[in-house]
Amino acid sequence: MKVDGVAYRSIWREGEAASVVVVDQTLLPHRFETLRLENVADAIDAIKRMVVRGAPLIGVTGAYGLAMALHDDPSDDNLAAAFAALNAARPTAVNLRWALEIVRDAVAAVPPGARAAAAFATADRLHAEDIATNGTMAAHGARLIREIWEANGRSRPVNILTHCNTGWIACVDWGTALGVVYHAHDSGIPVHVWVDETRPRNQGASLTTWELGSHGVPHTLIADNAGGHLMQHGAVDICLVGADRVTAHGDACNKIGTYLKALAARDNNVPFYVVMPSSTIDWRIGDGVKEIEIEERASDEVTHIAGVAGDGTIVKVRLTPKGTRAANPAFDVTPARLLTGLVTERGVAKASRDGMLALFPERA
Numbered sequence: 001m002k003v004d005g006v007a008y009r010s011i012w013r014e015g016e017a018a019s020v021v022v023v024d025q026t027l028l029p030h031r032f033e034t035l036r037l038e039n040v041a042d043a044i045d046a047i048k049r050m051v052v053r054g055a056p057l058i059g060v061t062g063a064y065g066l067a068m069a070l071h072d073d074p075s076d077d078n079l080a081a082a083f084a085a086l087n088a089a090r091p092t093a094v095n096l097r098w099a100l101e102i103v104r105d106a107v108a109a110v111p112p113g114a115r116a117a118a119a120f121a122t123a124d125r126l127h128a129e130d131i132a133t134n135g136t137m138a139a140h141g142a143r144l145i146r147e148i149w150e151a152n153g154r155s156r157p158v159n160i161l162t163h164c165n166t167g168w169i170a171c172v173d174w175g176t177a178l179g180v181v182y183h184a185h186d187s188g189i190p191v192h193v194w195v196d197e198t199r200p201r202n203q204g205a206s207l208t209t210w211e212l213g214s215h216g217v218p219h220t221l222i223a224d225n226a227g228g229h230l231m232q233h234g235a236v237d238i239c240l241v242g243a244d245r246v247t248a249h250g251d252a253c254n255k256i257g258t259y260l261k262a263l264a265a266r267d268n269n270v271p272f273y274v275v276m277p278s279s280t281i282d283w284r285i286g287d288g289v290k291e292i293e294i295e296e297r298a299s300d301e302v303t304h305i306a307g308v309a310g311d312g313t314i315v316k317v318r319l320t321p322k323g324t325r326a327a328n329p330a331f332d333v334t335p336a337r338l339l340t341g342l343v344t345e346r347g348v349a350k351a352s353r354d355g356m357l358a359l360f361p362e363r364a
Ligand SMILES: CSC[C@H]1O[C@H](OP(=O)(O)O)[C@H](O)[C@@H]1O
Pocket: 053, 054, 055, 056, 163, 164, 165, 166, 167, 170, 171, 175, 176, 177, 203, 241, 242, 243, 244, 254, 255, 256, 330
């Protein structure tokens, strides 16, 4: 995507360098700065601190992290240790394990002296595939938007509600749910996006507004708790969200608050779609509520809020009395029964085992 007319990806490797450069998302929207990750420790820190975030991007960053680990020490022991440390950086998005397993399997039989090059080549492939996958997925999803626009006689913009940030900075490029929005917008379909602020990290307020504003997509920021009211009053035509892990039965784990939005959508007959690449599907589990580990993040993400002061410095201020205890589950699980469908790079699937196997028969 372009930032001030310059095309960017959220992560990139410069030539054959044994390092990668990422956009530091902790500074957005106030400052656009990049950060070079030189080794596996840098990659782990960037994932943990959410310098890089978003399931697909976490996966690609993990892949490069493992390659950097092997550049420093290609031994079996270090491969295993780096895999474990990276995989533990954030427990919920399955894309991290998915990418690490692909790199590990690509180098396991390779002589140690050639492992780093093989790992970087694999990470580069995952980097390129993410872009292609999201572009294809966006086209599938945009057909849903066009159907709504046509059904309304092309009389008004299509009102889309989204949660968290699922744009190009949550992936290598394009995005998942926001990738659908960009494709529809760029195809000439008028859209308007209700942007959930997405407490407590405010990915919607800070990142999605920044992305949509940069791309010229009309949008309105709302408090998370306003979505149900807007649906009751017919102001939402469709909900599009991302995912961090989807089970083989179609349960979708996503940013905290998604489940509540899905309940409101069901109560108001608003279509509710998850947009995610197949790398986000965990075929090993069925019951998302019982089997997905929900990351518990620091309580100060709830008790404090980050923003920019008048002189442009980024500050973090406390919202609560000192010592207030806060719980901070970062994700929740929306049962498949509440989903209208799953938008993938292979098309739109019903959120059920049979529906998913219709698109992914090799997984039967
Ligand atoms: C395109 S996947 C984005 C997905 O990841 C986000 O989580 P986080 O910001 O904590 O990395 C959120 O769940 C989004 O839906």
